[in-house]
Amino acid sequence: MVFTDLKGWLPIDAVVVDGRPGLAWMELDGVDFLEPFFQQTIDRVKSEQPARRELFTEFDTLVQLEQTFDSVPPTGFIFHSSRCGSTLLANACRALTGAIVLSEPPPVDKLIARFITDTDEHGTKAKLYSIFVRGVVKALGQRRTGDERHLFVKFACCSVSQIERLQPLWPDVPWVFLYRDPVETIVSNIQHPPSWLLDEDRRVLASITGTSSDTVSAMTMEELCARAVGSFYSTANRVANNRALLLNYNQLSVAEISKVMQFFGVRPAATEMETIARQSQTYSKSFSEKRTFVADADAKQRAASDHVREMAARWANGPYQLLEQKRLETQTS
Amino acid sequence: MTPTNVTTGRHVVVTDFDGGEGILVDLNTKRYFQLNETAMIVWKGLEQGKSISEIVADFTDSYEVEPDRATLSVERLLNSFQLYKLVSAS
Numbered sequence A: 001m002v003f004t005d006l007k008g009w010l011p012i013d014a015v016v017v018d019g020r021p022g023l024a025w026m027e028l029d030g031v032d033f034l035e036p037f038f039q040q041t042i043d044r045v046k047s048e049q050p051a052r053r054e055l056f057t058e059f060d061t062l063v064q065l066e067q068t069f070d071s072v073p074p075t076g077f078i079f080h081s082s083r084c085g086s087t088l089l090a091n092a093c094r095a096l097t098g099a100i101v102l103s104e105p106p107p108v109d110k111l112i113a114r115f116i117t118d119t120d121e122h123g124t125k126a127k128l129y130s131i132f133v134r135g136v137v138k139a140l141g142q143r144r145t146g147d148e149r150h151l152f153v154k155f156a157c158c159s160v161s162q163i164e165r166l167q168p169l170w171p172d173v174p175w176v177f178l179y180r181d182p183v184e185t186i187v188s189n190i191q192h193p194p195s196w197l198l199d200e201d202r203r204v205l206a207s208i209t210g211t212s213s214d215t216v217s218a219m220t221m222e223e224l225c226a227r228a229v230g231s232f233y234s235t236a237n238r239v240a241n242n243r244a245l246l247l248n249y250n251q252l253s254v255a256e257i258s259k260v261m262q263f264f265g266v267r268p269a270a271t272e273m274e275t276i277a278r279q280s281q282t283y284s285k286s287f288s289e290k291r292t293f294v295a296d297a298d299a300k301q302r303a304a305s306d307h308v309r310e311m312a313a314r315w316a317n318g319p320y321q322l323l324e325q326k327r328l329e330t331q332t333s
Numbered sequence B: 001m002t003p004t005n006v007t008t009g010r011h012v013v014v015t016d017f018d019g020g021e022g023i024l025v026d027l028n029t030k031r032y033f034q035l036n037e038t039a040m041i042v043w044k045g046l047e048q049g050k051s052i053s054e055i056v057a058d059f060t061d062s063y064e065v066e067p068d069r070a071t072l073s074v075e076r077l078l079n080s081f082q083l084y085k086l087v088s089a090s
Helices: A038-048 A059-066 A086-094 A106-117 A124-140 A157-169 A182-191 A203-209 A213-218 A221-239 A254-263 A270-279 A297-303 A306-332 B037-047 B052-062 B067-083
Strands: A009-017 A020-027 A054-058 A076-080 A099-103 A150-154 A175-179 A244-248 B006-008 B012-017 B021-026 B031-035 B087-089
Touching (some): A009 A054, A009 A106, A020 A059, A054 A059, A059 B012, A059 B021, A076 A086, A076 A157, A086 A099, A086 A175, A106 A124, A157 A203, A203 A213, A221 A244, A221 A306, A244 A254, A244 A306, A254 A270, B006 B037, B006 B067, B012 B037, B021 B037, B037 B052, B067 B087
Parallel strands (some): A175 A244
Antiparallel strands (some): A009 A020, A020 A054, B021 B031
């Protein structure tokens, strides 16, 4: 197969095949990313259309193809501290006409994780992974109908730890960091543990928490989550610049989402705002199951164990307060 | 001896990075080469079909460097490119 045959194909995962790192591609002509998460779309397509072709290429193919992609430049990035409304925001972006929304695409976040897990002393690998991340975003942001105008990327929560490596790739792209009260965040993660907390390769969390893999393995999930979200808050606080918008979960409303869109340089039409308002009434992470969204801050606070409160107080409350302070200062300045 | 005509390999892909630096990918060997700003000037000059003396002139225009020293730097880079079979020379 020659490289030009990859028109209509998109990278769906970063993988290693026979010791060769590269990308898994899938023929996705005519497939829209309608689900709240990129992987949900891939799972649906695989289930409904098992004949869709897949192939593996090494990264040199991406570098070669990158120059030929007709892609939408990124409009805005969404970073977050987990369980804080970022999926709601991504869904709102999806309501915009001509928007491509990539919600936690595995090839992007896995490559970002390699900034941590595959390093060398001269930083050459980090530069390579930067180029690959840029190439994958460009690949996923390709115009497929010709009507695409906006590209939004929502990164996995752990990726905020590498934001300083991402910023030079897109220095002018505005980004939002969404976060939530640490106790509520930890309770949500403990009730329904996400894959990033359960990852058996502890190196990413060791880096995020500034500890070792063994130390991470010995932590309770409450401690690990508290230290991770504390680190996310600290990173966001440290790197937030004039291209950044800090947004607390407790601010989320249709009006606030409209402001985020404007921060991203987009003015939603009235019909788009109606769709966003309608969407915000349903549970954001379920596509097929239209559950009604229920504000649950009080319930999360009531569900917090003493251990959750202790860990939040020890590892996350301080960075959270500092971030809140920065947000409030930014709002009033 | 410095070759007079050097052309970049068709099996080599270059990508810009971080405001001037770049990465070369040799599609035959799957090897990656990190180029600093000055190496990128040479590579891009070769891609544009410039002569060695024109590339040296690009060097002296961009940096405060004597022509002799610039020539030496360009020659060293060309030798490296040749060593790794990234260019062909005649």
